[in-house]
Amino acid sequence: MNVAKIREKVAFTILGLITLLVVIPILLTIFYVVKNGAGAVSWEFLTQPPRAGMKQGGIFPAIVGTILLIIGTMLFSLPLGILSAIYLVEYAKDNLFTRLIKLSVVNLSGIPSIVYGLFGFTLFVVILRFGTSILAGSLTLAIMSLPVIITATKEALESVPFSFREISLSLGASRWQTIRYCVLPYAIPGILTGTVLSLSRAAGETAPILFTVAAFYLPRLPHSIFDQVMALPYHLYVISTQVPNMPMKLSFATGLVLIGLVFLMNLVSIILRAHYRKKKLW
Amino acid sequence: MLKRTSEFVIEACIKLSGLAVIIFVVAIFIFLLKDALSLFGVHSINDFLFGKKWLPISEPAKFGVIPLLLGSLYVTVGAIVICVPLGVCSAMFIAEVAPSHLKHVLKSLVEILAAIPSVVLGFIGIVWLGPFLRNTLNLSTGMCGLTGSLLLAFMALPTVISISEDALIGVPKAFKEAAFGLGATRWQTLWRIVLPSASSGIIAAVMLGIGRVIGETMVVMMVTGNSPVIPTSLLQPLRTLTATIAGEMGETVAGSEHYFALFAVGLILFIITFIINFIADICLRKARK
Numbered sequence: 081m082n083v084a085k086i087r088e089k090v091a092f093t094i095l096g097l098i099t100l101l102v103v104i105p106i107l108l109t110i111f112y113v114v115k116n117g118a119g120a121v122s123w124e125f126l127t128q129p130p131r132a133g134m135k136q137g138g139i140f141p142a143i144v145g146t147i148l149l150i151i152g153t154m155l156f157s158l159p160l161g162i163l164s165a166i167y168l169v170e171y172a173k174d175n176l177f178t179r180l181i182k183l184s185v186v187n188l189s190g191i192p193s194i195v196y197g198l199f200g201f202t203l204f205v206v207i208l209r210f211g212t213s214i215l216a217g218s219l220t221l222a223i224m225s226l227p228v229i230i231t232a233t234k235e236a237l238e239s240v241p242f243s244f245r246e247i248s249l250s251l252g253a254s255r256w257q258t259i260r261y262c263v264l265p266y267a268i269p270g271i272l273t274g275t276v277l278s279l280s281r282a283a284g285e286t287a288p289i290l291f292t293v294a295a296f297y298l299p300r301l302p303h304s305i306f307d308q309v310m311a312l313p314y315h316l317y318v319i320s321t322q323v324p325n326m327p328m329k330l331s332f333a334t335g336l337v338l339i340g341l342v343f344l345m346n347l348v349s350i351i352l353r354a355h356y357r358k359k360k361l362w
Numbered sequence: 363m364l365k366r367t368s369e370f371v372i373e374a375c376i377k378l379s380g381l382a383v384i385i386f387v388v389a390i391f392i393f394l395l396k397d398a399l400s401l402f403g404v405h406s407i408n409d410f411l412f413g414k415k416w417l418p419i420s421e422p423a424k425f426g427v428i429p430l431l432l433g434s435l436y437v438t439v440g441a442i443v444i445c446v447p448l449g450v451c452s453a454m455f456i457a458e459v460a461p462s463h464l465k466h467v468l469k470s471l472v473e474i475l476a477a478i479p480s481v482v483l484g485f486i487g488i489v490w491l492g493p494f495l496r497n498t499l500n501l502s503t504g505m506c507g508l509t510g511s512l513l514l515a516f517m518a519l520p521t522v523i524s525i526s527e528d529a530l531i532g533v534p535k536a537f538k539e540a541a542f543g544l545g546a547t548r549w550q551t552l553w554r555i556v557l558p559s560a561s562s563g564i565i566a567a568v569m570l571g572i573g574r575v576i577g578e579t580m581v582v583m584m585v586t587g588n589s590p591v592i593p594t595s596l597l598q599p600l601r602t603l604t605a606t607i608a609g610e611m612g613e614t615v616a617g618s619e620h621y622f623a624l625f626a627v628g629l630i631l632f633i634i635t636f637i638i639n640f641i642a643d644i645c646l647r648k649a650r651k
Contacts, residue, residue, distance in 0.1 A: 088549035095455040167380030190639035192577025284479025287579040
């Protein structure tokens with residue numbers, strides 16, 4: 081074996097070890113939360129409101145709150161995200177305006193989540209007078225999710241072969257008919273995958289909901305979209321920093337439920353992707 | 363005719379949605395600017411930008427952003443120094459060394475890490491990493507800059523790994539084949555040919571990693587000790603720009619000086635991340651060519 085070969089062996093081993101250094105903490109993190117939290121996750125924990133200053137009982141209102149926020153976020157961000165991606169891929173010409181939109185998408189994705197929180201607070205809570213409410217929180221999270229949905233939809237639309245559009249147009253279909261019947265159906269899997277992923281990220285976010293929707297302690301369920309709700313990530317923040325002598329088990333269990341919810345959504349998106357990939361027609 | 367009208371409406375919606383993204387960015391900027399300017403009406407902009415004390419509730423209140431800016435800088439530099447070598451090396455391993463089944467496993471693990479909400483990592487920082495560092499390094503408190511840096515480095519890894527990996531994979535095959543043809547080993551090819559060719563993509567990965575770290579709120583608020591003083595080392599408590607907004611917003615009265623000061627901090631964050639993302643975007647575009 082010559083020197084170059086030995087060097088290669090050594091270098092690749094080092095790269096492998098560094099990768100292990102990255103991967104092992106990921107597994108340990110999950111293992112740590114599961115080990116300490118699994119014991120406290122029970123049917124009662126999932127379906128009961130918190131009691132005794134959150135030191136007993138469950139996290140039902142926080143689960144409901146987070147699910148409501150996910151739905152609200154989807155209602156606002158999905159149509160807007162898909163339409164703007166359609167604009168970028170199917171309508172936009174290569175000009176300054178289009179470049180501005182693309183630059184805006186890039187920057188929107190880079191804005192810190194807490195700045196979205198500030199913006200959502202001024203616009204939705206104060207100026208539009210929605211108050212700290214599900215509506216204000218969903219809208220804030222929706223704007224934050226937009227860039228991810230736009231990027232995913234854009235990629236999905238671009239992956240539909242150009243010939244599909246040419247054939248449809250050549251048969252006399254209008255531009256919108258072409259998009260509606262010959263492009264969108266084939267882009268749906270990609271769009272769904274991206275949407276579910278972006279929603280799972282929104283579900284785990286704390287900073288944007290701090291001042292727009294999250295309630296410190298609110299055992300009853302909301303009656304309208306103008307109500308505050310508890311949310312899982314904020315609840316975990318509260319019980320791990322603001323509540324003295326909090327039973328550790330409950331904090332871990334809350335973290336576990338949050339991770340579980342987010343992973344479940346990721347899993348759905350992976351299954352969707354695999355399912356549609358099998359059915360791919362071209 | 364009805365069909366014509368509905369089509370017209372839909373196309374109008376599509377065009378408006380395209381515009382919406384620009385409107386949001388501009389609106390966010392204007393809202394931050396408007397409230398930040400209200401602060402500078404009563405408080406000099408010099409005292410804000412160069413003031414060394416952040417004492418929002420003392421009399422008279424001081425809104426010097428330097429301690430917060432340095433807090434963010436310390437934590438970010440710490441995180442990037444840890445994250446970039448680890449991330450780029452793992453990306454090299456995943457892209458060029460690992461066999462395909464291992465590659466899938468590794469990539470899924472990185473995706474799992476990306477999915478973990480930051481508040482969960484902050485919680486782990488409080489219950490495990492902070493106390494662990496305090497005991498091993500003999501610190502007075504584990505809630506310090508280093509704990510934040512380590513967790514942020516961990517959080518930024520998926521961004522750095524996946525974008526670096528894309529950059530490495532995007533290097534034209536012909537480059538590698540030419541190197542192999544000249545008798546280079548896989549390592550020589552990776553180190554001398556592939557890595558330099560992917561450099562603009564890797565710079566983009568680093569920039570986006572920095573953006574992710576500077577903007578992260580919950581982890582730093584939970585584990586860095588929340589003390590708005592000028593930091594001298596990573597081993598002491600500090601406070602970042604993001605944590606200041608998150609921590610103090612709830613205590614302010616809308617329309618007060620303190621309230622406007624937090625928007626001014628938000629404006630600084632907006633400008634910093636805008637520049638970072640702009641640079642990253644230029645690098646990515648260059649990489650694609």
